[in-house]
Amino acid sequence: MSGLKPFIAANWKMNGNNALISEFAQQFDAEALSDIDVLVCPPSVYLERFSYQVAKHSSAIAVGAQNLNENDSGAFTGEISTAMLHEVNAKFVIVGHSERRSIYGETPELVAKKYNVALTNQITPILCTGESEQERDNEQTFNVIAKDIDAVIELCGIKSFEQGIIAYEPVWAIGTGKSATPEQAQEVHQFIRSHLAKYDDEVAAGVRILYGGSVNEKNAAELFKQNDINGALVGGASLVSEKFMAICQNAQSNK
């Protein structure tokens, strides 16, 4: 971690229920984590409940969505808009998660549109990017990531990363229990920062880059010691409040 305020985000994916929200409300002591930013992204149907049960009582914990539509409103069955996110007090949104790219066919261009609609409507986007195992084996990691980032720069400009957040999530590390090593993650985080620096040094130095992929309470501390890792996007381990809390505490002590 390198001077930027650590950011720890939970992505519940299609998991969680009212009981888990109550667990977070009762046990999650975000006030004790004053030096870091904490975000939870539950499924969209739970955003309002989470906002009112947890976030409202703890200003230290923010709420975000896992996806949004690139349009403002209209005939888009099943979709949610930035205006709706504001109404349930969600101030962040994950865009371009690898599951959305691979299962739902989201392209870099579509993800850039989602990033843009979020930013222009005062919702902070978290842009996910990462390579598959095959892409890593074929030494395509940097190309894949540059393509995802350049699609956003092309549509929104480099300054859009003054407000946004980036999450590096190697697909082969997601849900597999096989995290990238701290060195592997640092190498890619450094690449992302140097790629942004080709456009704007200040933006590159100021953007928070999170690591995601099998982060847990045991491997978090070593990851957070790396210079260009500014936090984590946590899947499975965020479904147990004590585990997520332990990851947050690691970030607090390695800031």
Ligand code: 13P
């Ligand atoms: P896991 O932590 O379960 O590997 O998931 C990571 C992720 O995809 C977070 O967005």
